[in-house]
Amino acid sequence: MLPDSIRIACPDKIFVGGQWLSSTGKGAISVISPDTEEVIAKVVDGTPEDMDRAVAAARKAFDEGRWPRMTPAERAGYIRRMGTELEKRHSELAEAWTLQVGGLASFSPVMTAGSTMQLMNIADYADTYPFTEKRKGTEVDTVVIAQEPVGVVAAIAPWNSPYGIMASKTAYSLLAGCTVIMKPAPETPLEAYIMAEAAEAAGLPDGVVNLVAAGRDASDNLVNNPGVDKVTFTGSTGAGRRIGEVCAGRIARCTLELGGKSAAIVRDDFPIEVAAAILGNTITVMSGQVCAMLSRAIVPRHRHDELAEAIAQVMKGIKVGYSTDPDTQMGPLAMQRQLARVEEYVEIGRDTADLVTGGQRPAGFNKGFFLEPTLFANVDNKSRIAQEEIFGPVLCLIPAEDEADAIRIANESNFGLNGSVLTHDKDAAYRIARQMRTGMIGQNGMRMEFGQPFGGFKQSGIGREGGPEGLASFLETKTILLDGAPSAL
Numbered sequence: 066m067l068p069d070s071i072r073i074a075c076p077d078k079i080f081v082g083g084q085w086l087s088s089t090g091k092g093a094i095s096v097i098s099p100d101t102e103e104v105i106a107k108v109v110d111g112t113p114e115d116m117d118r119a120v121a122a123a124r125k126a127f128d129e130g131r132w133p134r135m136t137p138a139e140r141a142g143y144i145r146r147m148g149t150e151l152e153k154r155h156s157e158l159a160e161a162w163t164l165q166v167g168g169l170a171s172f173s174p175v176m177t178a179g180s181t182m183q184l185m186n187i188a189d190y191a192d193t194y195p196f197t198e199k200r201k202g203t204e205v206d207t208v209v210i211a212q213e214p215v216g217v218v219a220a221i222a223p224w225n226s227p228y229g230i231m232a233s234k235t236a237y238s239l240l241a242g243c244t245v246i247m248k249p250a251p252e253t254p255l256e257a258y259i260m261a262e263a264a265e266a267a268g269l270p271d272g273v274v275n276l277v278a279a280g281r282d283a284s285d286n287l288v289n290n291p292g293v294d295k296v297t298f299t300g301s302t303g304a305g306r307r308i309g310e311v312c313a314g315r316i317a318r319c320t321l322e323l324g325g326k327s328a329a330i331v332r333d334d335f336p337i338e339v340a341a342a343i344l345g346n347t348i349t350v351m352s353g354q355v356c357a358m359l360s361r362a363i364v365p366r367h368r369h370d371e372l373a374e375a376i377a378q379v380m381k382g383i384k385v386g387y388s389t390d391p392d393t394q395m396g397p398l399a400m401q402r403q404l405a406r407v408e409e410y411v412e413i414g415r416d417t418a419d420l421v422t423g424g425q426r427p428a429g430f431n432k433g434f435f436l437e438p439t440l441f442a443n444v445d446n447k448s449r450i451a452q453e454e455i456f457g458p459v460l461c462l463i464p465a466e467d468e469a470d471a472i473r474i475a476n477e478s479n480f481g482l483n484g485s486v487l488t489h490d491k492d493a494a495y496r497i498a499r500q501m502r503t504g505m506i507g508q509n510g511m512r513m514e515f516g517q518p519f520g521g522f523k524q525s526g527i528g529r530e531g532g533p534e535g536l537a538s539f540l541e542t543k544t545i546l547l548d549g550a551p552s553a554l
Contacts, residue, residue, distance in 0.1 A: 066107040068164055071157045073258045076108040079115050079278075080261040082122035083271025089114040094251045094278055099167040099397040099434045100387045106164070108254045111279035113286035116246070119275040120292040123217045123244040126272030133214045133242035141191035143269050144239055148185045150263035151232075155181065158228050161255040166224055166399040167388040167434070168351065180229035183515050187236040190536055199554050202546065209545040209554065214242030215318055216294030218539065219287050221308075223300045224399055225354045227253035231260060233515075233530060234297045235274065241539035243295070247276045248287055250300075252400060254278035291315060295539065298322070299356075302454070302480075302524050309527065320528035320538050322520055324454040325482030327511075328361040328475035330497060332468070332488040335509075337368065337375050340487050344460060345379030347511050349395040349438050353458035354403070356525075357483035359511050361444075361451060363471045366464040373442040373462050377422040380438035385427045397434040398457060404434040407457030414441045414450040418461070446474045454480065468497070476502045481522030485510055504529075 067076055075085040077093075092110035097103070127133055132140070151158070158180075159173035168176070200208040218238040222231035227249055238245045249257035257276050264274040277283065288296055288311050295318035298308050305323040312319040331340050344362050353360070364372050386393035398404045411424045423439030436458060444451050444461040451461050465471035475484060481503040486494040491508065498506040504521040507513075518529035528538050 066104070068105055068160065070160045071106070071255060073255065074262065076106070076258060078109060079111055079119065080265070080274075080276040081115070081119045082125075082275070083265070086118070088112060094254060094280070096165055096252065096254070097400065098164060099399050100389070102401070102432050102434070106255060108258065108278050110251075111277035111283050113283045115277045116279065116283050116287040117290065119246045119277050120217060120287070120290045122272040123246055123275055124292045126270060127214070127217055127244040130244075130270055130272060132244060132270055132273045135242070137191035137194070137196055137240060137242075140240055140242060141188040143267055144188040144236055145185060146267035147263050147269065148181055148188070150266045151181050151184070151260065154259050154263070158256055158259055161253075161259070162228065163388050165227070165253045165255060166354075167396040169393060169396055170389045171391050171393070176226075177228060179515070180232050183229065184232045184236045186516055187233065187240055187536070190240060190533065194533055194536055197554060199550060205546045205548065207547040207550045209547065209551070211543040211545060212537075212540040213543055215539050215541050216243060217292055218243045218245050219248060219293045219296045220245050221248045221284065221296065221298045221300065222250060222257070224250035224252040225351060225356075228256035228260075230299050231257055233535075234299075235260065237530075237536050237539050238297070239273070241536060243539055244273050245275065246287065246293070247274065248284055249278055251278065251280050288312070294318060295320070297530070297538075299530075305526065318538075320520075320530060321526040322356070322530055323482075323524060323526040324480055325356050325358065325521065325525050326361060326452065326454055326478050326480040327357060327359050327483035327485070327503065328363055328478070328501070329359040329485040329487055330471045330475055331362060331364040331368070331372065332486065332490070332493060333365055333368070334489055335487040337371050340364075340372060341375030341379050343487065343510050345376045345383070345438070348460040349380075349383050349458050350511070352395055352398050352436075354399060354456050355511075357505065357511060357513070359483070359485055360455065360459065361446075361461050361463060361475075363463045363465050363474050365471075366466060369442065369462065369464040373421050373440065376440050376460065376462065380422050380440055383438050385435060385437060387433070395438065395458060398436060399434070401434055403456065404436060407436060407455055407459060410450055410453070410455045410457070410459060411439060414444075414459070417448045418442065418444040418450065423458070446477055452478060472497060472500050479524045482520075482525035483507075483511065485512070
């Protein structure tokens with residue numbers, strides 16, 4: 066069962082060792098539309114045994130195949146051919162995001178094209194990354210520092226940005242010379258199927274890219290499999306903690322890009338109306354379901370009430386609607402359990418802060434996972450709504466006594482993924498950014514540079530994705546000591 070607009074040849078199969086194979090089980094994953102609450106697609110639900118087959122195929126391709134022994138330039142050629150195949154299917158990829166998680170149809174083509182462009186850009190590191198470096202030794206004549214692939218990679222992507230994140234994980238893995246098992250979130254399996262078909266069409270060797278869509282048990286089996294050398298995971302801190310524990314137990318490599326409770330510090334020099342527009346429109350991006358979301362706004366106490374009123378007016382002007390409506394500015398949350406989670410936090414917030422606007426289902430929506438943009442004011446930074454990741458369109462406005470207090474509040478969190486400083490003073494923005502304990506900070510909004518390293522401090526994760534730092538996480542460093550320079554260098 067698939068939407069008419071998405072053409073996947075074998076949704077009832079897994080892709081292992083270059084072949085579309087039947088699962089060892091008979092289960093199916095049902096994909097639910099957040100707009101209508103109806104089943105819009107079904108794919109096979111992979112089993113632990115299916116995961117073992119995928120790991121074995123990836124292991125064979127890495128240990129015995131030619132992929133890790135190709136030059137980076139040769140591997141980049143395959144990645145670019147895969148990207149070309151994906152470009153042909155941009156309309157399907159965009160439609161899949163809208164149908165599965167309620168991503169706005171007006172934005173999905175841009176997001177899809179950007180994700181494929183990033184995959185292509187990763188291939189360009191073949192020409193610039195120092196995969197081998199020759200140094201002069203003190204005890205030997207020549208030292209060669211070689212960067213070699215880490216091995217078999219389990220790539221586990223989240224449901225909020227399934228194509229872009231899986232494409233990035235896969236491209237970095239492939240360029241490094243690794244083989245990959247793609248494990249998409251069960252809520253959003255369709256993009257990974259299209260990627261597997263693109264890899265097949267691009268002629269990647271058998272077993273280099275594999276796909277098993279599955280739920281928790283099979284996913285846990287994948288992470289525990291000793292044939293997996295590295296896990297790259299994007300998702301919740303709870304799931305990341307479990308993956309980190311398993312990887313630590315067997316000394317496997319892992320990159321964990323986890324949750325956030327990112328703070329935006331509003332300085333006195335920044336106009337209230339502009340700050341309100343940035344904060345009110347940012348929290349509604351992807352219905353607030355962004356790990357790097359600016360979900361805490363810290364403002365001087367004497368400006369707090371004025372900013373709260375201005376943000377509320379912005380939120381009341383946001384058009385909430387179906388994701389397919391071109392006029393919609395904020396669609397539904399992705400699934401019933403996510404809506405229930407956000408509603409639970411709204412009830413918690415009612416008891417500990419001032420609900421300024423929102424917090425309930427918009428009028429006229431009897432179906433679908435919809436919620437109004439929500440603002441809490443006079444929030445205590447120690448409260449649950451300020452400390453825990455809500456992952457929805459809920460903004461906490463927190464008063465601060467001065468700049469030092471604002472920085473203290475921003476850092477008073479178990480998370481440290483993103484942040485912002487709202488100011489026209491670039492020197493102040495830099496000074497404050499250097500004091501905030503977070504992996505990325507942007508001046509005047511939730512800024513993104515997808516070709517640069519991304520990741521967090523504290524419980525927001527381990528390692529970085531993006532940029533040369535992202536590629537490095539899929540490589541092992543080997544030091545070779547020689548009596549003279551080899552002819553290959």
